[in-house]
Amino acid sequence: MSAATAPVPTPAPARARPSSAGGHLPGVARLALVRAGVELRQFWRERDAVVFVFAYPIVMLAIFSTVFGAEDQGTDVAQIGYAQYFLPGMVATGVMLTSFQQLAVSIAVERDDGTLRRLRATPLPASGYVGGKVLLTLATAVAQTALLLAVAALAFDVPMPSDAADWVTFAWVFVLGTATGTVCGVAFSSLPRSGRSASAVVTPVVLVLQFISGVFFAFFALPSWMQTVASVFPLKWIAQGMRSVFLPEEMAALETSGSWQLPATAGVLVAWLIVGLVVGVRTFRWRRRDDG
Amino acid sequence: MTPTTTPTTSRPAPPSGPPGSPGGPAVRVRGLVKRYGAKRAVDGLDLDLATGEIVAVLGPNGAGKTTTVEILEGFRARDAGEVRVLGEDPARAGRAWRARLGVVAQDSHDQAELTVAESVRSTARYYPAPRDPDEVIASVGLAGKAGARVRSLSGGQRRRLDVALGVVGGPELLFLDEPTTGFDPQARRTFWDLVLRLRDTGTTILLTTHDLAEAAHLADRVAVVRDGRVVATGTPETLGGPGARTPLVTWTADGVQHAERTDTPTALAAHLMATVAGADGEVVDLCITRPSLEDVYLGLVTNGADA
Numbered sequence: 064m065s066a067a068t069a070p071v072p073t074p075a076p077a078r079a080r081p082s083s084a085g086g087h088l089p090g091v092a093r094l095a096l097v098r099a100g101v102e103l104r105q106f107w108r109e110r111d112a113v114v115f116v117f118a119y120p121i122v123m124l125a126i127f128s129t130v131f132g133a134e135d136q137g138t139d140v141a142q143i144g145y146a147q148y149f150l151p152g153m154v155a156t157g158v159m160l161t162s163f164q165q166l167a168v169s170i171a172v173e174r175d176d177g178t179l180r181r182l183r184a185t186p187l188p189a190s191g192y193v194g195g196k197v198l199l200t201l202a203t204a205v206a207q208t209a210l211l212l213a214v215a216a217l218a219f220d221v222p223m224p225s226d227a228a229d230w231v232t233f234a235w236v237f238v239l240g241t242a243t244g245t246v247c248g249v250a251f252s253s254l255p256r257s258g259r260s261a262s263a264v265v266t267p268v269v270l271v272l273q274f275i276s277g278v279f280f281a282f283f284a285l286p287s288w289m290q291t292v293a294s295v296f297p298l299k300w301i302a303q304g305m306r307s308v309f310l311p312e313e314m315a316a317l318e319t320s321g322s323w324q325l326p327a328t329a330g331v332l333v334a335w336l337i338v339g340l341v342v343g344v345r346t347f348r349w350r351r352r353d354d355g
Numbered sequence: 356m357t358p359t360t361t362p363t364t365s366r367p368a369p370p371s372g373p374p375g376s377p378g379g380p381a382v383r384v385r386g387l388v389k390r391y392g393a394k395r396a397v398d399g400l401d402l403d404l405a406t407g408e409i410v411a412v413l414g415p416n417g418a419g420k421t422t423t424v425e426i427l428e429g430f431r432a433r434d435a436g437e438v439r440v441l442g443e444d445p446a447r448a449g450r451a452w453r454a455r456l457g458v459v460a461q462d463s464h465d466q467a468e469l470t471v472a473e474s475v476r477s478t479a480r481y482y483p484a485p486r487d488p489d490e491v492i493a494s495v496g497l498a499g500k501a502g503a504r505v506r507s508l509s510g511g512q513r514r515r516l517d518v519a520l521g522v523v524g525g526p527e528l529l530f531l532d533e534p535t536t537g538f539d540p541q542a543r544r545t546f547w548d549l550v551l552r553l554r555d556t557g558t559t560i561l562l563t564t565h566d567l568a569e570a571a572h573l574a575d576r577v578a579v580v581r582d583g584r585v586v587a588t589g590t591p592e593t594l595g596g597p598g599a600r601t602p603l604v605t606w607t608a609d610g611v612q613h614a615e616r617t618d619t620p621t622a623l624a625a626h627l628m629a630t631v632a633g634a635d636g637e638v639v640d641l642c643i644t645r646p647s648l649e650d651v652y653l654g655l656v657t658n659g660a661d662a
Contacts (some may be wrong), residue, residue: 064438086482086483086484086485087482088450088451088454088483089480089481094480096479097477097480097481098477101466101469101473101477104468104469104473105466105468108468108504109468173465176463176464177460177463177464177465177466178431178463178465178466179461180463181460181463181465181520182459182462182464182481183429183430183526184428184430184453184456184457184460184521185453185478185481185482186450186451186453186454186455186481186482186483186524187481188450192483228662237623308382341517349430350430
């Protein structure tokens with residue numbers, strides 16, 4: 064470092080070039096919007112993904128309601144139709160599919176197919192990329208849930224809540240659940256080794272959570288150890304929050320605690336939101352894990 | 356971090372002057388090292404690019420070309436060495452620096468469902484001072500395909516789109532990684548014209564290629580990389596030093612093949628005519644060849660190699 068012959072250290076980047084003076088770097092919010100436009104177009108044009116995301120909860124609702132249509136759910140406390148009991152779980156599962164599963168798989172795939180490499184070479188920051196994903200997730204989650212509720216109400220005669228307070232609960236559980244699923248999806252996307260293995264790694268996680276979280280089976284009917292395990296993860300809480308919206312008040316007696324536990328729901332979801340955010344920010348990679 | 360001298364041949368005066376100024380260094384690399392486990396993929400590599408020139412980096416597969424380029428692009432961390440790209444250290448440079456680079460990488464198959472125009476326009480919006488996307492699309496000859504899905508493009512069209520995406524931000528420095536692989540001769544020629552036009556507008560270009568004709572056609576200077584080091588640099592005409600270009604005279608006399616390298620092939624031919632020519636005045640199988648860039652390159656990358 065002391066050698067007099069050493070080349071003159073380059074001074075701090077002087078923006079010597081007139082072209083760069085012509086514009087400032089675009090802000091993250093604007094970039095997220097640009098990315099959201101790109102993401103929406105790509106998502107919408109990949110028909111199979113659209114069909115899966117939108118049809119899965121509806122098809123499941125249809126199958127379960129048809130097969131078990133004759134059996135009412137509940138005890139002597141309250142009796143409701145199967146479709147009504149099943150709907151909150153499907154709303155929760157839809158939120159998880161569009162946020163967690165979609166993001167974890169799509170980011171892993173884009174890490175593989177050159178999308179992230181190409182974006183990395185541009186001035187687009189990671190926050191702009193993820194921001195676009197968040198907006199896409201929000202748009203698809205809203206559309207998918209609206210469609211599911213419409214089908215449930217019109218085709219399966221599930222009564223919609225008339226109380227404004229229920230819709231307020233619905234709104235915050237939906238938004239918080241989607242946000243949590245999104246950040247966890249971003250964090251989880253770093254786990255699969257390749258884009259091809261992404262579905263194989265992510266789907267079992269989603270499937271197991273669906274079975275133990277009271278989506279396919281009534282939560283109160285599950286073994287208590289399973290309930291305990293499920294209580295650690297967000298899906299159980301999203302489903303329970305949605306039950307508080309779509310099931311009659313008396314059904315709260317069927318919950319393991321005997322109540323809807325909305326504060327606990329908020330607490331668990333916020334905790335996962337923070338964990339997902341921290342892990343996601345720390346582990347986000349533009350390149351594959353095994354790539355030098 | 357003492358700058359090491361590479362055994363280079365007929366290297367032009369090293370670029371000097373402040374970064375970004377005409378003729379100043381766009382890229383300066385000294386003693387670059389990158390290890391993968393025990394293997395040194397890059398092993399003390401030195402490289403300079405003056406602003407506004409096209410430099411072709413040649414070398415066999417596994418020589419360390421792509422690793423080096425990815426370190427310069429800021430994709431990869433290095434283990435040792437000094438690297439300056441547009442005056443900044445790629446390992447620490449931020450968005451403003453990336454806005455001044457263009458990267459055309461190998462085999463990307465992303466954005467399949469977008470149209471060409473959507474792809475270029477959205478990419479332009481990541482940059483502070485982009486070029487006009489429609490002009491860029493036209494300049495790579497894709498104006499007629501602007502509305503087509505990327506999925507539907509041929510390999511060559513796809514590659515030209517890659518270039519459009521690499522230059523739409525108005526880069527000062529463009530990385531082209533084996534850009535014409537899989538092109539037909541005509542598409543390759545069109546592509547070369549595009550690259551030369553970019554250079555004429557002041558873009559510095561670092562090109563990696565296996566195509567010696569491409570390097571000879573495009574590059575102001577060539578750097579040959581072997582075993583993670585630059586073993587020679589020079590213009591395509593002078594690479595390898597004068598010795599490497601010494602004409603080779605071959606002939607047959609008395610049924611025995613002869614070969615001789617000489618700077619005076621004409622004199623040798625005259626001498627042969629006088630001494631070994633047959634009754635008809637002909638020297639059997641007489642042939643004078645000047646080594647092509649490919650011959651020189653092959654000499655450089657095979658000399659002393661273990662394989």
